[in-house]
Amino acid sequence: MRVKTTAAVAAGLLAGASAQNSTATCADGVYLIVARGTNASLPAQIAPVDYPAVFVPYDGSVENGTNAMKLQLTQYNSRCPNSKVALMGFSQGAQIVGDTLCGSIAENAAEGLDLDFDPTAPVPASIIDQSVIAAVLFGDPTHAANSSWDRGTSRRAGLFPRTNFTACQAYTPKIASWCDLGDKYCDASGNQPNNVTHGSYFGNYTEDAVDFIVAQFNASKANGTSPTTPPPTTAPDSAAAASAPGFMMSLVGLSILTACFL
Numbered sequence: 001m002r003v004k005t006t007a008a009v010a011a012g013l014l015a016g017a018s019a020q021n022s023t024a025t026c027a028d029g030v031y032l033i034v035a036r037g038t039n040a041s042l043p044a045q046i047a048p049v050d051y052p053a054v055f056v057p058y059d060g061s062v063e064n065g066t067n068a069m070k071l072q073l074t075q076y077n078s079r080c081p082n083s084k085v086a087l088m089g090f091s092q093g094a095q096i097v098g099d100t101l102c103g104s105i106a107e108n109a110a111e112g113l114d115l116d117f118d119p120t121a122p123v124p125a126s127i128i129d130q131s132v133i134a135a136v137l138f139g140d141p142t143h144a145a146n147s148s149w150d151r152g153t154s155r156r157a158g159l160f161p162r163t164n165f166t167a168c169q170a171y172t173p174k175i176a177s178w179c180d181l182g183d184k185y186c187d188a189s190g191n192q193p194n195n196v197t198h199g200s201y202f203g204n205y206t207e208d209a210v211d212f213i214v215a216q217f218n219a220s221k222a223n224g225t226s227p228t229t230p231p232p233t234t235a236p237d238s239a240a241a242a243s244a245p246g247f248m249m250s251l252v253g254l255s256i257l258t259a260c261f262l
Helices: 002-012 014-019 058-079 092-102 125-131 169-174 201-223 238-242 247-259
Strands: 030-035 084-090 132-138 175-178
Touching (some): 030 058, 030 092, 058 125, 084 092, 084 201, 092 175, 125 132, 132 169, 132 201, 175 201
Parallel strands (some): 030 084, 084 132, 132 175
């Protein structure tokens, strides 16, 4: 089974991944920058974003995390301009990934929730074009129904849906955002929102996320650049997974993000 093969490949890359945790080195494969969910512990994987990840003040935490991710990405791009980067975020972390790519949501998007999101510019397009091959979002509270990168079962908006996609529309092939029906944060207008759905993404979609990032990685290697067209829909085999050393271990370890929900 490919699932078992993928897990075996990831386990075999454990030693290599730990060596790539250092900010002084450039990853041989994919460099994964991860923004955790609210109250989740800081995962010891390739490049966790160091930010508060708190409920109060939520808006300040998001701004802090977005600035931290932008700085981390900018510095890594400067040091390793030919390296391939994937961004990943769960819950509040997903909003941070979105804000990094698209800029902050409208200041009045959370009207009635006593939140005030200050304007935050996206990371420069030149950095995204050169380095970022994929962005994976799970349970994004700024989820906008029927966006071009929308995946999962939800067809409704999140708590504070993103309305302006101008800055990141060009990155559509690089973004995959999973939101399922019943998630109280990304599918907030649903009839029966719950916490269970919000914590189910890693159990349901980790393999899909692996497939997406591996396909993006392989496409970027073939093109010699960060891909701007969707990757093939065929699932990669274990050899393809092995061609991206380091990041597989991070994806396996991301299950700890489900320990605490937004």
